[in-house]
Amino acid sequence: MYGEEERRPLSERPGNFKRHKTNQNLGDHIMDFALTQEQLELKELTHQFAANEIRPHAGEYDEKNEFPMEVMKKAFEIGFLTSGIPVEYGGTGFSNVDNIVVCEELGWGCAGMFTSMMANTLATTPIVLFGSDEQKKEFLAPLTKEMSFACFGLTEREAGSDNSMIRTTARKDGDYYILNGSKTFITNAGVAKLGVIFASTDKTRGARGISAFIVPMDLPGITVGKHENKMGHRSSNTAEIYLDEVKVPAKNLLRREGMGFIIAMKTLDFARPAVGAGAVGVARAAYEEALKYGQTRIQFGKPIAHFQHNAFKLVDMITDIEAARLMVYRSGW
Ligand SMILES: Cc1cc2nc3c(=O)[nH]c(=O)nc-3n(C[C@H](O)[C@H](O)[C@H](O)COP(=O)(O)OP(=O)(O)OC[C@H]3O[C@@H](n4cnc5c(N)ncnc54)[C@H](O)[C@@H]3O)c2cc1C
Incomplete structure (x- = not known):
């Protein structure tokens, strides 16, 4: 569509561009990449944290293949473990760009420590995006009160990139869902208090039969494997989760049955x-x-x-x- 309006000289329609359909394309606003003053300060603060608190210990934890609990305590105090939790639930409430600014600096400090810090946000995002107010109050707020970790349990041995193929199941039983199966390569599994676990509630529906559950990691029937001996990201805890007849309250279902795949993809x-x-x-x-x-x-x-x-x-x-x-x-x- 290129009509009368589009032929008007740009000088005659200042500030009017965004209303035109022809301007709603990829590439709009492409020159505006300036960080705000707050973001520049956040970048500097994170860089100092990475240089002074992460870097000096990164080699040692990596070599020992050990989770850096002491560094994490400091990361929690500053707010890096609750970045994705909105301020009204006690979190840091970073915007997407704030989070990117922070993640670049944390990654500069140590890939493994960055992964574990970032995984807390990965795990809380499904609740932030799809949880009810009650679920947010019950499950997000406590993570902001004392240092705690959360994990995002999607991947399985036979379902990596093709995660619609997960085999973990959840069957409804009164006021509970009973989860059975296993998850693999789960960041923070060995230290997590809370997990968001994806399981199939209807195998016949493939991706549309997947549901997402908020799972306290101390429920009976949950066991966690060893801290994997990886080639990199070694200080980050990556482990398997085994679920054997785990009784999860039905109120911990995120949204409704069958929404799990959408929840995972949006997250x-x-x-x-x-x-x-x-x-x-x-x-x-x-x-x-x-x-x-x-x-x-x-x-x-x-x-x-x-x-x-x-x-x-x-x-x-x-x-x-x-x-x-x-x-x-x-x-x-
Ligand atoms: C350090 C670490 C932390 C992780 N943390 C988590 C976590 O917290 N939670 C979680 O759920 N998962 C986690 N994962 C799992 C991660 O999401 C999977 O590793 C990822 O989805 C890829 O799956 P895969 O490893 O099985 O590889 P595969 O799916 O087997 O892929 C192997 C190779 O084939 C390529 N490939 C696959 N499909 C295609 C295609 N259609 N076209 C072209 N190439 C293709 C891939 O790019 C890759 O190179 C973690 C993994 C690692 C390594």
């Missing part, structure tokens, strides 16, 4: 930019190390970064990082 829409931001932080840290080494390692009488081939490599790295950051920020904007 991941929020989590993915944060994961991307963490990855940008990790890449930035790697670049900084490479640059430092290139500038201080002397061969043939000069720093190796001064050899053109290495300089090109460093420039390629920072170009890719800048491009990735722009995409991540745009996705969370």
Whole structure:
């Protein structure tokens, strides 16, 4: 559609652009990437936290494959473990962009610690987005009172990318649902007080038969596997969850039966930019190390970064990082 209105000179219609359908496209507002003053301060605060509280301990926890409880206590005090919980329920209540700013700096500090902090937000997001006011008061508010962890239980051994194929079941029994099955690669499973667990309430309906439950992790019938021995993110607790006739109150169902897949996908829409931001932080840290080494390692009488081939490599790295950051920020904007 390109009519009379669209042909009017731009100077004659200041501030009027957004009302036009032709302007409702990807790429609108593309130049407006400035962070607010508050976000710049948040970035600096998080960077200082990453530099002073995370970095000095990152190597040790990674090597020991151990969950960094002491660092987490400090992260809780500052509000990084309750980032996704709205202020009215006692959380930090970050916006998407605030969260991205924070995640990039935490990822710069340590990928594993970042993953565990971010997973708390991943796990609370289904409740924030789809929980009733009573569920939010009952399950979110306590997480803000004392340091506690939550986990998001979607993945199973045979259902990773294709998570509509989950086999864990939930059968209704009076005022309860009885959960059976197992979950794999679940961040914070070994330390979580609360889980959001996805299970099929109707196997015949595939993805539309999946439901989401808020599950206190101390219920009888729940056991958690060992802290997985991963190649990276080692300080982050990743473990399996086994559910054997776990009796979950029916009031802990999020929304209604069959909504689980939508709840999972909407939650991941929020989590993915944060994961991307963490990855940008990790890449930035790697670049900084490479640059430092290139500038201080002397061969043939000069720093190796001064050899053109290495300089090109460093420039390629920072170009890719800048491009990735722009995409991540745009996705969370
Ligand atoms: C550190 C860590 C923490 C995690 N934390 C959680 C958590 O807290 N909660 C949770 O529920 N899950 C968690 N996961 C699981 C994670 O979500 C899955 O690993 C992810 O969904 C991929 O599944 P998969 O590992 O089974 O890989 P697969 O699905 O088996 O994929 C293997 C490869 O095939 C590719 N592939 C798959 N399908 C396609 C396709 N259609 N087209 C092209 N390529 C394809 C994938 O990209 C990948 O490279 C975690 C995983 C890790 C490693």
